[in-house]
Amino acid sequence: MAQPPFTVIDDGRVLEVADTEGVALAERAASAGRPVAIDREARAAYLGVAARERARVLATLEAPDFSLPDLDGRLHALSAHRGRKVLLVAYASW
Amino acid sequence: MWQALWEELRDAGLTVITVALDVSPEAARPWIEAARPTHPSLIDTRHVLADLYNIVNVPTILWIDERGRIVRPNDVAFGTDTFRHITGLESARPIAALRAWVRGEVPGLAPEAVRRHQVLPTEQDQLARAEFGLADWLARQGRAAAAERHFARAGELAPHDFTIRRGSLPRRGIDPMGPRFREMLGAWTGAGNPYYRPLPE
Numbered sequence: 001m002a003q004p005p006f007t008v009i010d011d012g013r014v015l016e017v018a019d020t021e022g023v024a025l026a027e028r029a030a031s032a033g034r035p036v037a038i039d040r041e042a043r044a045a046y047l048g049v050a051a052r053e054r055a056r057v058l059a060t061l062e063a064p065d066f067s068l069p070d071l072d073g074r075l076h077a078l079s080a081h082r083g084r085k086v087l088l089v090a091y092a093s094w
Numbered sequence: 095m096w097q098a099l100w101e102e103l104r105d106a107g108l109t110v111i112t113v114a115l116d117v118s119p120e121a122a123r124p125w126i127e128a129a130r131p132t133h134p135s136l137i138d139t140r141h142v143l144a145d146l147y148n149i150v151n152v153p154t155i156l157w158i159d160e161r162g163r164i165v166r167p168n169d170v171a172f173g174t175d176t177f178r179h180i181t182g183l184e185s186a187r188p189i190a191a192l193r194a195w196v197r198g199e200v201p202g203l204a205p206e207a208v209r210r211h212q213v214l215p216t217e218q219d220q221l222a223r224a225e226f227g228l229a230d231w232l233a234r235q236g237r238a239a240a241a242e243r244h245f246a247r248a249g250e251l252a253p254h255d256f257t258i259r260r261g262s263l264p265r266r267g268i269d270p271m272g273p274r275f276r277e278m279l280g281a282w283t284g285a286g287n288p289y290y291r292p293l294p295e
Contacts, residue, residue, distance in 0.1 A: 009231055012140070035221040037228035037247075042240040044232060048224030049145065055214035057146075061165075061205055063158040064146040068136040071119055071126055076134040079162065081109045085196055086158040089096055089173075090138075090149050092115040093125055094260055094270035 007044040019043065063088075095173030099189065100133045107160075108196045113138050115152060115257055117264050140230065144257045145223050148215045151256040151290065155188070157195060157202055165195075165202025167212045170292040181290060188292075211293050222252035226262065233265050242266060254287065 006022030008015045010029075017025065023038075026045040030036045035048035057064055063086075067077040078086065100110040110133040114122035119137050126135050143149060147156065149168060157166035171188035178184055194200045203211070215223075229244035245266055249259045259278060263270040283289055 007231070009227060012142075014231075035217065035224040037221070037224040037244055039228060039232070039240055039244065042232055042237055044228060044240075046224045046228035046231065048220050048227060051215045051217045051220040054146070054148065054220065058148065058164075058212055058214055059209060061163045061208055063156070063162050063164050065162075066142055066146060068113060068138050068142065069119075070134060070136055071123060076111070076136055078111065078158070081111070082162055083160050084107050084109045085160060086109045086111060087096075087099070087192060088156045088158060089110065089112045089171075090115055090143055090147075090152050090154045091112060091125075092152045092257075092261060093121050094116075094152075094264055 004043060008047065009045070010047045011049070095129065097129050097131050097133070099173070099192070100131075103193065103196045104133075106196045108192075109133065111136065113143050115141055115144060115149070115261055121264065141223070141226065141257060141261070145220075148213060148219065149257055150213075150252070150254055151260075157192070159202055164208055164212075166293070167203075167208050170290045183290060183292060218251050219255065222248045222255060222258055225251060226258050229262065230265060238266075253282070256289070 003019055005016035006019045008017060008022050008025050022045060026036050026038050026047065029047040033050045035050065036045060038045040063078060065077060065079045067075045069075050096110050096112055100108065112131065113136045114125065115138050116122040118139055122137050147168060153170060153172060154168050155171045156164055156168060159165045169188065170183060172181065172183060172185045175185050195202055225244045225248035229241045229248060232241035232244065245262045252258055260270050260275055263275060268274050279289060
């Protein structure tokens, strides 16, 4: 019987790997200074982005680009609006 | 609100992009359908924007200039005065400042000022976001008990981060306007911490 997979979520990508490989990926990310949340019982880990990387980019004052969907699923990138001033508003229903 | 501002200022060169940090498109849909936006109105179910810009509460606004540079970092601004009696924050001044910037009457903040006002994420903040990311994935898999451990851990790591603490409530089946939120808010503000942190001036 094959073992149930271990899920690693790395920068939005979801990988299904063997247990030992999942734990090894998490350990490697942690030793590279990345934030890692792991749940061995639930067999899943999330590899985040290091504070120093986020801080480095923000300190350049270059607005980090992103691409997100609207209600119809169409993707919009911030960078498509170069040449105009942009008001970026984060809000929520909560 | 933001739609009216976009209609007013688009010919002056402004693009408005709104991003809902909600659990699903369906959770954001009533708000979006009521606003009938003709500007990009986006949905960020995984808090991609919060991670990139260190957004710790809503609403958060930023100004980005024609070259793609941040000229006003994370600030609090409401499109209307609907919640003024609760927040104590009026919408008129931030909107007047935005209008003046778009029309070229005043420049954005100078780079030194932007950097002075920026709050950069700490290692603990990013670990909290990783815990939130794991919790959210587990919740979407229907593994509520495992998710709960990591939502709780995320909130402990970043007690000031209400995109995590309050934003996680609907993902955990808890009313984000209900007693759990009021208790969270009361403990936070009762200890002398502000819930909203608008930029000075």
